[in-house]
Amino acid sequence: MNCDKFLELMEEYIMEELDEVANRMMEKHLSECEKCRAEYRETKEIIGNLRGIKESAVIKEDVLNMNKKNIVKKAGSLKNKRPFMRFVSGAAAVVFLGMFLLTASIVAFPSFASTYLPDVPVVKQLKDVQNEYNAIKQQNEILKKENEEIKQENEELKMRIKEIGGVSIPEYQTSEGINEEDNQRIQEMVIEFIRAIYRGDIEAAKKISTEEFKKELAQNAKHYLMINRGEILFTHITNVAKEGDSYMVFVRLNDGGDADISDYQWNFEFVKRGNDFLISFAGKDA
CATH class of the missing domain: 3.10.450.50 (Nuclear Transport Factor 2; Chain: A,)
Incomplete structure (x- = not known):
């Protein structure tokens, strides 16, 4: 496994969504590549923080207990506009969307749900979390680069060649x-x-x-x-x-x-x- 493939599957690996074979390949690469280990540690920490945000967020009971009629109505209004929904019957849409609201990945769910249920409050909440995740990751990259530059400057200041x-x-x-x-x-x-x-x-x-x-x-x-x-x-x-x-x-x-x-x-x-x-x-x- 190369670094590009590892980074592509990293979030699924952290979320424990890969099969056993893929897991073993990820673990092997992780043990051999310091660069990917650093990226893995940083991403795992961010996702861990986001999980904490998700668990602490208050989701209104009336949203989670949305009745079938409202969900079917929402799915029906999208039926002719979204190619994906053409393959989902009204009854199946109720079950599928209900499960998705409750169990989908906090990282993957907002981008999908915002397309099909953009006005549902819980989707907006998860989208906010996703945006915060992206902002934190970008900020961490900037800080990491600045720290490396400072470290390099300090090393140059602290070192001199002398005759001993x-x-x-x-x-x-x-x-x-x-x-x-x-x-x-x-x-x-x-x-x-x-x-x-x-x-x-x-x-x-x-x-x-x-x-x-x-x-x-x-x-x-x-x-x-x-x-x-x-x-x-x-x-x-x-x-x-x-x-x-x-x-x-x-x-x-x-x-x-x-x-x-x-x-x-x-x-x-x-x-x-x-x-x-x-x-x-x-x-x-x-």
């Missing part, structure tokens, strides 16, 4: 940070630590660590060493954030040769001892 430890690395501003001199010192220690564990030099890593973390490195050296993992490619690093007495920074990198895709994230915490910064924690996330 002899390599050019994109730095992202994720916090107000600390002064530039200390920020640079800590980032260079991060690069130094990672290079040390990739070449198997646990002693070099211990030299820039606190006494407590030195013990951790000594006891779990195999956990930290990344020997023979390949050439290190740093994809980006954050500026250093300070919380209490701790200084935090993370760096993303890969060792698979693709500079655009990061394999790992290393999270670091530092403490300051006199004029020196020391690593108190380093942990790797996928």
Whole structure:
């Protein structure tokens, strides 16, 4: 199933009106396509809101209990004007229209009913809901586009390329940070630590660590060493954030040769001892 077909059937899928085979195809595509998942979530939320509007709407009892005579009269007046009604007998029209008023889809019903019963109050009510649905969807599209533009502008403002430890690395501003001199010192220690564990030099890593973390490195050296993992490619690093007495920074990198895709994230915490910064924690996330 392609995206166009998925979007064509999406509202019926949300309303649980598809057969089992079509449902399975929709579910498979939904699991594979991020773009359609986003559209599905947005549409499902809107339809859910509309259902709430429908359930909360007060439909006058005299409309729902419209007698057969009035309905037949309405159907009869349309009999010669609407091709569709030529195939519906007077008695069948009563049953069909009555059921349609009570059970038709809130999304599909207004467009059909407004053609054949434009003056019925309940139809007008459902048409208003349909119009509101369309307005909300259009507004959501506008807001989504504006948010994407703002996000892109923010990303451009937050990122800069800088030289750290002899390599050019994109730095992202994720916090107000600390002064530039200390920020640079800590980032260079991060690069130094990672290079040390990739070449198997646990002693070099211990030299820039606190006494407590030195013990951790000594006891779990195999956990930290990344020997023979390949050439290190740093994809980006954050500026250093300070919380209490701790200084935090993370760096993303890969060792698979693709500079655009990061394999790992290393999270670091530092403490300051006199004029020196020391690593108190380093942990790797996928």
